[in-house]
Amino acid sequence: MSIIESTLTHELLTSYLKYNETKGEFTWIKRPNKNIHLHTRAGTKNSAGYRVISLFGKRYPEHRLAWFYVHGEMPKHEIDHINQIRDDNRISNLRQVTRSENQRNKTRKDSRVDEIGIWWCRRRKRYIAEISLNGKKVYQKSFTDIDEAISARKAKALELGFHENHGKTQAQY
Known part of the structure; x- marks a missing residue:
């Protein structure tokens, strides 16, 4: 060979x-x-x-x-x-x-918001914060303020055992 x-x-x-x-x-x-x-x-x-x-x-x-x-x-x-x-x-x-863990770091392709797990709902005119695990939504909540949506989602992600850098575009050194 x-x-x-x-x-x-x-x-x-x-x-x-x-x-x-x-x-x-x-x-x-x-x-x-x-x-x-x-x-x-x-x-x-x-x-x-x-x-x-x-x-x-x-x-x-x-x-x-x-x-x-x-x-x-x-x-x-x-x-x-x-x-x-x-x-x-x-x-x-x-x-x-695992593939599932790695997919947690992806942003939605249709999102105007450059934040993982946050997207703008035109119909409701609110920011949606969501988390999925193994193909199932385990968290979804809407907010009028983007900063509230980001904070709430990050807190829930840590609670669910996501990596601390999950959702960051660049780690803080």
């Missing part, structure tokens, strides 16, 4: 790439092809804002490779960027979560 046909092993990963846990970046320590320069940053940013690394004809999300590099096994679930910055791949910013 050729190297391209085989699955990526931890040994193969660490023989070609070096991961800097503090910066969250990979650099090449061995050339997989003639177009790669040693000791340069590996990968590029894709259209969704995530960094990806091509290795032996396959593109890998950098955050998944970082997890694999540090923990020695590919993540079984999704990897969440705690601070919501898609190209911040420091291991301290990554956590393994």
Whole structure:
């Protein structure tokens, strides 16, 4: 079996790439092809804002490779960027979560409000704060004031065990 046909092993990963846990970046320590320069940053940013690394004809999300590099096994679930910055791949910013947990950080596509779990209802002319768990709404309340809606939703989210950075567009350092 050729190297391209085989699955990526931890040994193969660490023989070609070096991961800097503090910066969250990979650099090449061995050339997989003639177009790669040693000791340069590996990968590029894709259209969704995530960094990806091509290795032996396959593109890998950098955050998944970082997890694999540090923990020695590919993540079984999704990897969440705690601070919501898609190209911040420091291991301290990554956590393994289920699909359901990761979906909690999504904003509605039809929302005019740039806040997770808050949207404007034209018919009622009120802000709606809501939380869903496992496909079921567990919290929904309407407010005339957006700040009240945000505060109420965040308090309920913490009560329900959501991560403290849930709903933030950028973590506060």
